[in-house]
Amino acid sequence: MDRKEFARRRRQFMRMIGKDAIAILPAAPVRHRNGDMEYAYRQDSHFHYLSGFPEPDSVAVLVPGRPQGEYLLFVREHDAVREAWDGARAGTEGAVEHYGADDAFPITDIDEILPGLLERRSQIYYSMGTHPDFDSHVLSWVHGLRSQARQGAATPHEFVALRHVLDDMRLYKSRAEQASLRRSAQIAVGAHRRAMRFARPGRMEYEVMAELLHEFRSHNADLSYYPIVGGGANSCVMHYRDNDQRLCDGDLLLLDAGCEHDYYASDITRTFPVGGRFSSAQRAVYEVVLDAQLAAIDKVRSGNHWNHPHEAAVRVITQGLVKLGLLKGKLAALLKDQAYLQFFGHRTGHWLGLDVHDVGDYKVGGEWRVLEPGMTLTVEPGIYIRPSPRVPKEFWNIGVRIEDEVLVTADAPEVLTAALEKTPEAIEYLLRAA
Ligand code: GLY
Numbered sequence: 001m002d003r004k005e006f007a008r009r010r011r012q013f014m015r016m017i018g019k020d021a022i023a024i025l026p027a028a029p030v031r032h033r034n035g036d037m038e039y040a041y042r043q044d045s046h047f048h049y050l051s052g053f054p055e056p057d058s059v060a061v062l063v064p065g066r067p068q069g070e071y072l073l074f075v076r077e078h079d080a081v082r083e084a085w086d087g088a089r090a091g092t093e094g095a096v097e098h099y100g101a102d103d104a105f106p107i108t109d110i111d112e113i114l115p116g117l118l119e120r121r122s123q124i125y126y127s128m129g130t131h132p133d134f135d136s137h138v139l140s141w142v143h144g145l146r147s148q149a150r151q152g153a154a155t156p157h158e159f160v161a162l163r164h165v166l167d168d169m170r171l172y173k174s175r176a177e178q179a180s181l182r183r184s185a186q187i188a189v190g191a192h193r194r195a196m197r198f199a200r201p202g203r204m205e206y207e208v209m210a211e212l213l214h215e216f217r218s219h220n221a222d223l224s225y226y227p228i229v230g231g232g233a234n235s236c237v238m239h240y241r242d243n244d245q246r247l248c249d250g251d252l253l254l255l256d257a258g259c260e261h262d263y264y265a266s267d268i269t270r271t272f273p274v275g276g277r278f279s280s281a282q283r284a285v286y287e288v289v290l291d292a293q294l295a296a297i298d299k300v301r302s303g304n305h306w307n308h309p310h311e312a313a314v315r316v317i318t319q320g321l322v323k324l325g326l327l328k329g330k331l332a333a334l335l336k337d338q339a340y341l342q343f344f345g346h347r348t349g350h351w352l353g354l355d356v357h358d359v360g361d362y363k364v365g366g367e368w369r370v371l372e373p374g375m376t377l378t379v380e381p382g383i384y385i386r387p388s389p390r391v392p393k394e395f396w397n398i399g400v401r402i403e404d405e406v407l408v409t410a411d412a413p414e415v416l417t418a419a420l421e422k423t424p425e426a427i428e429y430l431l432r433a434a
């Protein structure tokens, strides 16, 4: 992403917190899988959002109005031996030259420099509890200053949760972010198509997952979350992760997978028949979920509130379950009793952005948030029918979820994942052509 985008965000952020405040953002720590083996490093999303700086052991500090420089980075210094093992570091000069810092210091000097920056600032914007090891540093700097207060040092008197400001900024996706989300979606669409073509009776769920991974890595993308590749009964397990069963003719396969490309996540679900053709019961359930999803997407409009799409999905699913004979009673009463919950137990979506379940409050002042252009969310209703004596056998183990990504615009909702086959006809056609 263009460096100017990060500079623009910093300017906006500093305008919002004001000249009485300072913001401190630590990079994500390196996490160990076991022994000295590290997980792939993923920068903290807030830190990335404002800095674009990819290295661990770094701290970004924003000091609005500071004459000698408002944006400071504390970073790892060059170290020939470490860089020979782990790769190049930006160093302090790289932080200034390539990442737009007004000034940069070695991370090892932070204890000497940071307390001076806190003086005469009343609020510290900081995410307490996110990186607990770093919390103790911040508290010790503030305590140090307070103990000198008798000598006249002015000390900050208020911690403010950084997320109050940053979550809201991140909720509105800029043009550049929309482009990144589109790219991430496009890669995930390709991966789903590849996996759908590959899946057939006899293949293993993990082999299908391997197709997804191949496509993601071929485009320099990684998983944005561990994918769900659930055939048959596993399609009804909401957070199925084993992905180790054989695919059987006659079963559905539920594929919930997305990637992260240049820090932006995608998140798509498709459900399709392993053998290439929906049974009539599968197709009937599928069409209810599809109708619910289309009705919900149609509610993703500027001026509607967050819960409108969910309400639309719930209504269509309840009607559909009645038509299928799986619920009995009057629509109004069933809606009031939330009878759908036994088949559709999750919400219809979530914000999407740097994180799959992106930041941003769903309610403001106790009311559902009103949708505005630039907000991006998923729309993902589902129906999951586990074996039960109350349910005709042809419906057992049918789990269907359909998930797309939708951008709120000034006009019609824009489905970022619209290119991926979704109607039963288009899906069967794709599977036949495989
Ligand atoms: N796969 C996570 C989600 O759909 O929310």
Ligand code: MN
Pocket: 256, 257, 267, 268, 269, 403
């Ligand atoms: Mn998903």
Ligand code: MN
Pocket: 267, 349, 350, 378, 380, 403
């Ligand atoms: Mn999702």
